[in-house]
Amino acid sequence: MKRILITGSNSGLGLEFTRQFLERGDYVIASCRRPGAAVQLQELRDKHSGRIIVPELDVSSEEERGKLYKQMTSFMDKLDILINNAGVRFGGEKFSDSLENIQKEDFSNIFQINTVAPLMMAVRFLPMLKKAENPIIVNISSVSGSIARKRRKGSGYSYSSSKAALNMITKALSVELDNSGVIVVSLHPGWVKTSMEYTEKAPLMPDESISGMISVIESLKIEDTGKFYDWQGNEVPW
Ligand SMILES: NC(=O)c1ccc[n+]([C@@H]2O[C@H](COP(=O)([O-])OP(=O)(O)OC[C@H]3O[C@@H](n4cnc5c(N)ncnc54)[C@H](OP(=O)(O)O)[C@@H]3O)[C@@H](O)[C@H]2O)c1
Secondary structure, eight states, X not given: OXXXXXXXXXXXXXXXXXXXXXXXTOEEEXXXXXXXXXXXXXXXXXXXXXXXXXXXXXTTOHHHHHHHHHHHHTTOOOOOEEEEOOOOSOSSSSXXXXXXXXXXXXXXXXXXXXXXXXXXXXHHXXXXXXXXXXXXXXXXXXXXXXXXXXXXXXXXXXXXXXXXXXXXXXXXXXXXXXXXXXXXXEEEOOSBOSSSTTOTTOSBOHHHHHHHHHXXXXXXXXXXXXXXXXXXXXXXXX
């Protein structure tokens, strides 16, 4: 039974990660911003009682990250997998795809959530991860963050640059943690229908993307640290 901490577990990919890990018999710390409003997580808690907790966590809050760490260390010492899943498509209320509409404020919020928070989560939970046997940090990135694959106009300056920077966090952490046994990867989930903007026409459903990503996570070896894969296990160019 693996102990898995997931951020943004109340919807889309985070919820499906939670559901599938629970079905597999794992223990899930299904964090989200508003546990009281997370009806589907509450249903999962009723169904799998004893193997899931639903703590409050806004990933951008240092105080809440610290509170969760304290809560978890009060009853468990090791963490096997950290999944930095929480993310936002737009940093502000404005549509930032055209140059004329770009607002510098959009970048501050989106970078805090998509880029800085995953790093701070890794730093905070590292002591627990280092105690596990084959610990893994998974940063849910996007092919939009691949500089090598950038072809189309638009697709969001703030979003794609926040994910490109997240990829650098993955690589930098993997170098930093070399010889520690901790594996760090970026994963692209595919284009998946969730509540995120611009996924209405996506061809993939969360169950398919998540079962693919879980297979990739399960097959990871230490040689894979610092790499970027898609949900089918293909390496994505940086
Ligand atoms: N769907 C796709 O096609 C696709 C493709 C590539 C990458 N991704 C990535 O996949 C991840 C999950 O996205 P999704 O498609 O499942 O979208 P989603 O359904 O909109 O889920 C996003 C999740 O992130 C949470 N979140 C946002 N800000 C947060 C914060 N400050 N603290 C904690 N949680 C926060 C949201 O919580 P609230 O409900 O409280 O807002 C929600 O649970 C994201 O990182 C996204 O960039 C998705």
